[in-house]
Amino acid sequence: MQHLATNKNLHSHFFNSPLSGNQEVSVYGDEDGEGDTGDHWEVICYGQEWLRDLRVQFRHVDTRKFLGVSGRSFGRPISGQMEVVGLNSGSTGSEWQTAEGVFIHPTEFVKQNIHTEL
Structure with a gap:
């Protein structure tokens, strides 16, 4: 996952987070979004596909x-920002729900892939 404004990748590794001592999550990569295996995330869906509101x-x-999220917030330099961390499965704060985003209709995706491969 890449931050649109900075092109940095969501990243994690075997280091403790600064506030809670969980696994640290940060950003990483160069201006082209190139990083390393610490940038790889897997989506776990509750169902066969990732749908809005699920x-x-x-x-x-x-x-x-x-x-x-650990439930803790930073004081400085990013006052009020929640600490994002790596947690064990089933931990409170490890489920996410889509509220906004871009919808890509499956037929549009197929058309783009066919066009790209030609």
Whole structure:
């Protein structure tokens, strides 16, 4: 997953987070979005596909931890920002729900892939 404004990748590794001591989650990569295996996440859907308003989890491929929030907030330099961390499966704060986004109709995706391959 890549941040649109900075092109940095959502990243994790075997380091403790600064506030809660869970697994640290940060950003990583160069200006082209190139990083390493610490940037790889797997989407876990509750059903056959990821649909709006349904919960999902994101599991870090290297460490097997789930993207979540610790419930703690930073004071400085980013006052009020929640600490995002890697958690064990089933932990409170490790489920996400889509509220906004871009819908790509399955037939549009197929058309784009066919066009790209030609």
